[in-house]
Amino acid sequence: MTDAPPFTPLPDNAAYVGAVQLAVDANAAYYGAGESPLDDDAYDRLFRGIQAYEAEHPDEVLPDSPTGKVAGGAVVGDVPHTVPMLSLDNVFSAEQLARWIAGLERRLGRPVQAYSVEPKLDGLAISARYHGGKLVQLVTRGDGTAGEDVSHGIGTIVGLPLELAEPVTVEIRGEVLMTSEQFDAACAKRQAHDGTTFANPRSASAGTLRAKDRPYTCELTFFGYSALPLPPDDASELAIRLRELPHSEIMELVAALGVATTAATPVAGIVVSTVEQIQERVEELKAARAELPFGIDGIVIKADSAADQVEAGFGTRVPRWAIAYKLPATEKITKLLDVEWGVGRTGIIAPRAVLEPVELDGSRVTYATLHNPADIARRGLKLGDSVMVYKAGDVIPRVEAPVVHLRTGDESEIPIPEVCPNCGSEIDRSQERWRCVKGRGCRAVASVLYAAGRDQLDIETLAESRIVQMLEAGLIVDFADLFTLTREQILDLDRMGETSTDKLLAAIEQAKTRPLSRVFCALGVRGTGRSMSRRMARHFATMDAILAADSEGIQAVEGMGPEKATLMLAELVELLPLIDKLRAAGVNMTEPGVTPPAPGAAAGVTAGAATGAEAGAGAAGGGDGDGDGDAEVPGAEGAPIPAVELPLTGKTVVVTGSMTGKLADLTRNEMNELIEQAGGKSSSSVSAKTSLLVAGEKAGSKRTKAESLGVEVITPDEFATVVAAFL
Known part of the structure; x- marks a missing residue:
């Protein structure tokens, strides 16, 4: 991030x-109907341009300029604020933040006691x-001095209770x-009534909060970020506490009263003492x-101590003891120039x-996803529209709305x-996601390439160009045909010598032994990726058990609802x-270490698991489905075999950061497989249900959250010891 913002x-x-x-x-449009002609980033750039011009030409500053007003000169309301409701100044880089902190400490003549760091909610x-x-009563910020009464919104805002946990008077x-x-x-709701959609959540919130005459109601969410005595000169015990407590303790008080704060979210506020922290x-x-699940556009840094805040004081439109560290924009308005139609590996x-x-x-966006034709219709998109586009981190850019x-x-x-x-065939329009009637046959190259990938069958040396050769030569029509290829057939392909042919055949032979999950x-x-495939395999243990399951049995797998189960059954048919070709070619159809349900048992019964050593020897293990290892299942001779509890049985494990040591070469998908083989459940996010966090190098917010929740945190080397039998 550059030091000088654009x-x-x-x-x-x-x-x-x-x-x-x-x-x-x-400002008038946004704070009125929530329909500004500018996105947030465009407005910020305009505002900073006005600031820069005024700094060079102070004698030309207009009285209507937004630079000297709270919220840039929002619509003025008629309800006076008990205490001015100010905006925050912004910084855009670590260097600017360090300068702001140094300036605050110079003003105080000493170091700040502690800083509160919170998300800036959008x-x-x-x-x-x-x-x-x-x-x-509910009152908007307005111009900082007075705001608009929006009490008609009472009862429609999640997180803002109608009654507090204590009968106190407070703002x-x-x-x-x-x-x-x-x-x-x-x-x-909006499209059902007038055929249009909101541009983004921020403008939708602004418009909804002020709407009085709509024939429908939209739910909103509230997060508290401060509390004040009401009235300001109140001398009650609560009022005294609100004047003397650090900001972080005030937020604890707000939460105790029953008002939502970010404390229960992945971006909870914390207290730190150094610039580095x-x-x-x-x-x-x-x-x-x-x-x-909600937008943030920055981070708010505040002096936590009430004494520091009082001593630092206020400017005309901003407090001197707080700053907003703005993040790069994730939403902007641009033009929809065209729509291209592609066909995926399954014919979608x-x-x-x-x-x-x-x-x-931080990246240049030229393309964005539109999901499907129904999505286009729902959003009412047209060519030439100004559209709101969203992107954050590695998230694929998407068009939000016109x-x-x-x-x-x-x-x-x-x-x-x-x-x-792609091929000119008819289109199956029976689902929201349209599909070529030829299905996978429409994109055979992509389908075979996917099946041969590292996280599936892992057939090394099988490049896309080789797959194209095989398809054009008529040697294969799907990936099952790879397992019946002969040495002579492969040698006849262009640029295939004996050494490369033998390597490919060896890789194909090895692929036959992959577990059922792969x-x-x-x-x-369709709709089933790596995680769901692992859950299916661990649940049913064999392909036969999967194929024998009905909708109720499929839904017994975690994450499988009625709609997904119906789609899966149709796909399996x-x-x-x-599948028959794969079976005939000798491809493995079982999941090592998992016992299928006993004959006659309900298809939805979760299979148990054996230890890695037993799995390798072909021994059976079992369980009653809840992971506690106390069930028994019939052995090969009909005698019960006690189930063996695996090292991660009943544990939910999250992996973050770069793995080292024995785990250094494992992909994240392979780490998830390892967790599940050891009896655990892999997850991508830390919560109160997380049992264990494996924190590698450069572990960030997940480690911080795990520590705040009291979740056990271990290193990759320590985890490798726990799952040594499965490596």
Whole structure:
């Protein structure tokens, strides 16, 4: 991140005057109906451009300029604030943050006692006033001095209780926003009524909070970030505590009253004492950002001590003891130029948005996902639309929605394909995700290449060009045919000598021995990836048991709902010829170390597991499905064999950071397989249910959260010792 944030240069007074008017209009639109012509990043750049011009031309500053006003000059309300509701100044880099901290400590004449570090929530600031523990009024920030009464929203905001845990009189300030789930529901309601969707959760929250006449109600979420005495000169015990407690303890008090705070989220506020610790937490929150169910656009750093805050004081529009470390934008408005239609390895037809290039979260975005034709229809997208595009971290960019109020009338309908874009065959439109009627046959190269991949059958040396040769020569039509190839057939291919042929044949032979979890994954069942394939294999133990299961039996697998189970059953019927070819070729159809349900048992009964040594010897183990290892299953001769508890039985394990030592060469998928072979459950996120965190090099926010929750944290070497029998 550069030290100087980018801004929109203003070359002369005319440009400056126009920029101020644009900023004023954008604020009025956003704080009115929630429909600004600018995205958040574009407004920030404009605002900084105005600041830069005013710094060079102080005699030309306009009275309407947003730079000297709270919230840039938001719509003024008629409800006075008990205490001014100010904005925060921004920094954009570690260097700027260090300078701000140094400036604060110079102002105090001593080091700051401690800093509170919290997420900057991407929503709308409001004040919630409680009298005798009952919520009586909601007020927006407005211009910082007075705000708009939005008490009609009482009862529609999750996290803002109608009654506190104690009958106190207090003002809670915080942020109103929409979670991803709430935003999707709001868009569906809006489209059902007027055919349009909200541009993004932030504008949806702003518009919804003020809406009084809508024929539908949209749910919002609140997170508190401060509490004040009500009235300001209140002399009650609570008021005295609110004036004297550190910010971090005030937030504990707010949570104890029953108001939601970020303490229960992956980005909880923490207290630190050094610049290095602040920057470390900033990096952790940046890393967690993409996985959050709500938006954050920065990190707020505050002097935690009430005494430090009082001594530092306030400026005209910002407190001097707090700063917002802004993160790169994850959302921007750009143009939808075209829609391209591709076909995946299973024959799924997927649209892709072609965009006017835009910089998002540090990368240049030209394409974004559109999911399927139904998604296009739901969002009401048109070619030429201004669209809101989202991207964070490694998340694939996606088109959120059209910015309907920016339409010019020149937009046009998106052409929908009548036949398969790849082969010209008919399209199966029975599901939301359309599919070529030829299925996997439409993209045979991609299907075979996927099956041969490292996390599936792991057939080394089988490159895409070789697969194309085999398909064109008629040697294969699917990946099962690889197992019946002869040495002579392969030698006849271009640029295949004896050594390379023997290596490929050896790799194919080795692929026959892969566990069922990998074979099942290689089938490429729609909606079923590596994790679900492992769960299926550990649950059923054999391909025969999977094929014999009904919908209820499939749903007994964790993560399998009725819709997924129905789709899987239909897929398995389609894949039966391929499975039969694999079986005939001698490909393994069992999961080592797992015992299938006894004959006549319900298909949904979870299989038990044997130790790695027993699995290798072909011995049977068993369990009753809950992982406690106290069940017995029939042995080869019908006698019961006690189940053996595995080292990770009943434990949920999360892996983070770079692995070292004996685990250094394992992919994350192979680590997950290792966890499950040892009886555990692999997970990608830390929660109160996590039993163990394996923290490698550069472990970040997950380690911090695990430690805060009291989760056991071990090194890769320590974990290697625990699962030594499975390495």
